[in-house]
Amino acid sequence: MSVDVLAGVLVDLALMGGVGVRGVLHAGHPVPVGARELVEVVCGGLGLPLPVGEVGVEDALRRLEAGGVPAGVVRRQLDLLTVDHFFNSDRLWGVVGTSPGPVFGEAFGEFAGWYREYLGL
Incomplete structure (x- = not known):
């Protein structure tokens, strides 16, 4: 919307x-909208390459926290992408x-x- x-x-x-x-x-x-469709449409619309490879939830959590994003925020954001809402x-x-x-x-x-x-x- x-x-x-x-x-x-x-x-x-x-x-x-x-x-x-x-x-x-x-x-x-x-x-x-599923996560795959979201990423494909956004990358296509912005002229960006599609991501390659896979990152598990725990690995993504560690990487984002290492980048300075607070753990609670990261977990909620990942939850929105990885759990059906x-x-x-x-x-x-x-x-x-x-x-x-x-x-x-x-x-x-x-x-x-x-x-x-x-x-x-």
């Missing part, structure tokens, strides 16, 4: 004034009645230029 879609959802919810909305609404695209957003889209937009693989290209500039690529 793009920042533009998220902004639209927030405006829609604000204009509703909380009417008919109870509990937690997960803001995300209803079609999950899906937060159902169907309720949000039903409440606001708008579309979540295109799936990640189709949408990233529109924003790849911004990421290239931000990363100095």
